[in-house]
Every structure is written in structure tokens, then in C-alpha cells.
Amino acid sequence: MTLKLYVDHVSHHCREVIIFCKLNGIDFEEVLVDLSKRQHLNPEYKEVNPIMQIPAIMDGKFKLSESHAIIRYLASVFPIADHWYPTDLYKRAKIESVLDWHRTNFPRGPAGFVSLSLLAPAVGMPLNPQAAAKAEKVLIASLAQIESVWLQKKGRFLLGSGQPSVADLSLACEIMQLEVLDDKVRERILGPFKRVTKWLDDTKHVMAPHFEEVHSILYKVKKKRQKQTSPVGSSSTQSSRKHDLHSKM
Amino acid sequence: MTLKLYVDHVSHHCREVIIFCKLNGIDFEEVLVDLSKRQHLNPEYKEVNPIMQIPAIMDGKFKLSESHAIIRYLASVFPIADHWYPTDLYKRAKIESVLDWHRTNFPRGPAGFVSLSLLAPAVGMPLNPQAAAKAEKVLIASLAQIESVWLQKKGRFLLGSGQPSVADLSLACEIMQLEVLDDKVRERILGPFKRVTKWLDDTKHVMAPHFEEVHSILYKVKKKRQKQTSPVGSSSTQSSRKHDLHSKM
Numbered sequence: 001m002t003l004k005l006y007v008d009h010v011s012h013h014c015r016e017v018i019i020f021c022k023l024n025g026i027d028f029e030e031v032l033v034d035l036s037k038r039q040h041l042n043p044e045y046k047e048v049n050p051i052m053q054i055p056a057i058m059d060g061k062f063k064l065s066e067s068h069a070i071i072r073y074l075a076s077v078f079p080i081a082d083h084w085y086p087t088d089l090y091k092r093a094k095i096e097s098v099l100d101w102h103r104t105n106f107p108r109g110p111a112g113f114v115s116l117s118l119l120a121p122a123v124g125m126p127l128n129p130q131a132a133a134k135a136e137k138v139l140i141a142s143l144a145q146i147e148s149v150w151l152q153k154k155g156r157f158l159l160g161s162g163q164p165s166v167a168d169l170s171l172a173c174e175i176m177q178l179e180v181l182d183d184k185v186r187e188r189i190l191g192p193f194k195r196v197t198k199w200l201d202d203t204k205h206v207m208a209p210h211f212e213e214v215h216s217i218l219y220k221v222k223k224k225r226q227k228q229t230s231p232v233g234s235s236s237t238q239s240s241r242k243h244d245l246h247s248k249m
Numbered sequence: 250m251t252l253k254l255y256v257d258h259v260s261h262h263c264r265e266v267i268i269f270c271k272l273n274g275i276d277f278e279e280v281l282v283d284l285s286k287r288q289h290l291n292p293e294y295k296e297v298n299p300i301m302q303i304p305a306i307m308d309g310k311f312k313l314s315e316s317h318a319i320i321r322y323l324a325s326v327f328p329i330a331d332h333w334y335p336t337d338l339y340k341r342a343k344i345e346s347v348l349d350w351h352r353t354n355f356p357r358g359p360a361g362f363v364s365l366s367l368l369a370p371a372v373g374m375p376l377n378p379q380a381a382a383k384a385e386k387v388l389i390a391s392l393a394q395i396e397s398v399w400l401q402k403k404g405r406f407l408l409g410s411g412q413p414s415v416a417d418l419s420l421a422c423e424i425m426q427l428e429v430l431d432d433k434v435r436e437r438i439l440g441p442f443k444r445v446t447k448w449l450d451d452t453k454h455v456m457a458p459h460f461e462e463v464h465s466i467l468y469k470v471k472k473k474r475q476k477q478t479s480p481v482g483s484s485s486t487q488s489s490r491k492h493d494l495h496s497k498m
Contacts, residue, residue: 066349100315103352
């Protein structure tokens with residue numbers, strides 16, 4: 001029985017599961033759960049994941065949700081290269097520490113900042129500079145910790161490793177959300193973090209071509225947004241933008 | 250070499266690690282990192298955990314942070330009863346799913362709601378009903394998911410199990426934060442969730458006496474707060490309250 005992934009590429013949680021499978025040659029059938037059509041709330045999908053979020057998987061009759069849990073499961077049942085999720089107890093524990101730090105410290109993370117920075121004007125509302133500034137501050141503090149703690153002088157990847165792990169994949173997918181920002185804003189945020197920038201480039205390189213292929217949706221969103229928010233864009237399109245951008249962040 | 254836990258009982262992340270050790274007869278030395286004295290920011294503690302958060306552990310020379318990562322590690326190196334963190338791949342994956350849901354969906358959770366509901370008056374500021382109401386809504390939605398998805402008709406514990414796992418411990422420690430609220434507010438929030446209330450009672454019972462012992466700090470905080478906010482409390486105590494309550498939430 002083929003592994004089924006219930007996903008939408010607009011979600012970074014989904015992208016990390018898709019890329020993980022592609023990188024490790026895990027065969028899967030992709031089932032689109034279109035967030036823009038609110039298909040995650042459909043009764044049929046509730047049968048797959050009663051929490052009604054994506055991603056979820058079905059491996060035979062076994063159903064599972066939450067991206068990190070899915071990746072841990074896949075790493076345990078499929079033959080993958082050890083560096084992704086090491087069997088060594090101590091190496092694995094350190095990777096778990098990064099994964100948990102990610103979830104605890106990035107509660108709104110880049111995705112939250114992007115939403116606060118872009119969503120308001122996209123629906124014709126004034127920006128909320130106070131909320132956006134607060135989100136940026138949290139985001140920058142987290143990037144500073146990646147720069148100074150998780151990335152070290154030796155090793156190109158997190159925890160000083162010479163090879164990437166699931167922690168690199170997960171954090172990189174989260175930070176890639178910043179790609180939909182205008183170049184100047186993205187540069188203002190990421191620019192000061194030289195190690196983070198280099199690590200992101202190294203991650204893209206080592207996970208080529210899958211990483212960029214699966215992230216191509218972000219560049220499409222960016223282009224669409226730039227077109228919509230340009231002075232030429234007519235107000236008649238505004239009613240359709242709210243749903244579109246909201247679901248994509 | 251004894252396992253060292255760097256903790257403060259006021260943090261629910263710390264309490265779950267302490268209780269896990271006590272429940273499983275894991276010997277440890279408790280090293281207080283007093284949040285009210287901002288000891289987590291001391292240079293000596295930075296040597297233990299450069300992220301400067303608690304809990305952290307030192308097992309010989311091995312250092313680790315993040316409560317879920319610590320518990321996974323302890324469950325792997327010490328002999329513990331299998332139900333806490335099953336070796337069965339499918340059972341473990343489901344528990345990982347709850348743990349990850351916890352971190353993703355409870356970004357501010359009960360701790361956030363308690364902070365928003367209590368912190369403002371404690372420092373002599375007006376309440377922010379809008380923020381508190383928003384936090385309550387998020388909290389109630391999460392409690393509804395625990396009630397309808399993670400707790401099932403069969404089995405007293407999460408995922409329909411007859412015995413508790415690390416997911417029960419972790420979620421229960423988070424929800425226990427609500428104990429510091431006034432009884433009426435706590436009842437308004439938890440009261441409608443009959444399964445959650447029963448599960449919390451069952452969890453306290455099966456983890457006795459350690460669960461209640463380690464949570465005794467919450468009842469002390471509640472008493473202290475009630476004393477401070479009673480009409481008899483003089484305004485001269487207000488300057489010391491901010492730091493005290495802020496660090497405890």
C-alpha cells in the first residue's frame with residue numbers, strides 16, 4: 001500500500017514532510033487538501049485527521065498528524081541515511097532539542113510575522129505596526145539564537161554537523177516563509193545573520209533540487225501579491241485576496 | 250555521576266521533568282535556577298544551557314535542554330515502564346503526535362491566559378479584556394480538541410489508553426497552570442469539559458503523590474496572590490508584585 005500524504009504546498013509544515021520523503025526516496029501519493037477551499041474542514045478529511053489540520057498521513061490503515069511526529073515515524077519505518085535522524089542516542093537527543101526549541105520559540109515565527117506584515121494591506125486594512133514590530137522583535141531574537149547557539153563555527157549545519165538532519169529541514173522550511181516578503185524587508189531581517197544566511201544557502205544546495213522545487217509555491221505567491229498590491233491593481237480584486245493570502249501564510 | 254536537573258518549580262516545563270523522574274525512580278540532584286532572581290541569565294548557567302531557559306539537564310558531561318527532548322532522552326537511557334514512552338512504533342508515533350500538537354497549538358496556552366488575566370492587575374494596570382478574551386478563545390478551542398479528539402470514550406488516559414504516557418504528563422502540567430486562577434474563572438473555563446476534568450483527576454491520582462507535591466507551588470502562588478489583591482493589601486507591596494508574578498507564569 002502506498003503512503004498517502006495529505007498536504008498543501010502553501011503550508012511549511014507540509015513542505016517539510018514532502019521534501020523529507022523526496023530526499024529519502026520514500027514513495028508517496030500526494031492528496032491535495034486545498035486550504036484556499038477550506039478542504040481541511042471537510043467531513044471526509046476529518047476521518048483522516050480529526051484535528052482538521054495538515055499535514056496528515058495514511059500508511060496503510062495507520063493515520064498520523066503533526067509534521068514532526070510524521071517525520072519521526074517515517075524515519076523509523078523507512079530506510080533513510082542515518083544523519084537525518086541519528087540512531088546515536090546523544091546525537092538524536094540534541095536534534096530533538098532543536099525541534100522542540102523550534103516549536104516552543106517560533107510560536108508565530110516567520111509565518112506569523114509574514115502574516116502580520118502582509119495580511120492587513122492585502123485585505124484593504126491599515127497595517128498594525130505595533131503588532132508587526134513585536135512579531136519582528138521575537139523573530140529576530142530567535143534568529144539570533146540560531147546564529148549564536150545552534151549554528152557553530154565548525155560544520156555547515158545545525159549543531160556543528162557536516163551533514164543535515166531533520167532539524168535543518170524543519171527550521172529551514174519555517175524560515176523560507178520570509179521569501180514572500182519584499183526583498184528589502186527580507187534583507188533587513190535576515191541580512192545581519194550571516195551564519196543563518198549561509199546555512200540556508202547550504203541547506204538549499206544539499207537538498208537540491210527538491211527543496212527549491214517544493215518551495216516554488218512561495219515565489220508564485222510573492223509574484224501574485226506584488227501584482228495585486230501594485231498601483232495598477234483594481235479595488236475590484238480585493239474581496240478575493242483575503243482568503244487567498246490568509247490561507248497561504 | 251548523578252543526573253542534575255536545572256529547574257524552578259514555578260515553570261510547568263520544569264515540573265513535568267521533575268515529576269517524570271520521581272515517577273520512574275530516576276535519581277537526580279535538583280539545582281535551583283531561580284527565575285525570580287533571573288538566575289537563568291547568569292553566565293554560569295549559560296555554560297549549562299546557552300539558550301538560557303529552563304529546564305536543562307547535565308548527565309555526566311552531556312547537556313540537554315527543552316522539556317520534551319529531555320524526557321525522550323531520559324526515557325531512552327533509564328529503565329522505565331513501557332507505557333510512558335512505548336517502544337511500539339505506532340503507539341509511540343501517536344504519543345509524539347500529541348506532544349507536537351501540544352507545542353503547536355498551545356503556544357501561549359493556559360500559561361498565556363493566566364498571565365494575561367492576572368499580570369495586569371497585579372502590577373496595578375488595567376486589565377486588557379480584548380487580549381484576555383482572545384487568549385481564552387484559543388485556550389477553549391484547544392480544550393475542546395482534547396475533549397473530543399485526544400480523550401476517547403474508552404480508556405482513562407489520552408489516546409484511549411488505560412495507562413498514562415508522557416503526553417498525559419506534559420498536557421496535565423500545562424493545564425494545571427489554571428489552578429492559580431480564581432475558582433470561578435477556572436470553573437468557567439474547565440467546567441464544560443467533563444472528560445478533561447475527569448482525566449485531570451485520574452492523572453493526579455495515578456501520579457500521586459508526586460504530581461500534587463510538585464504542583465504545591467501553584468497553590469502557594471494562588472494564596473499569595475489572593476492575599477496581595479485583597480482590599481486589605483496595601484499599595485506599598487505593589488512594586489514587588491510585578492517581578493514575582495511575571496516570573497511565575
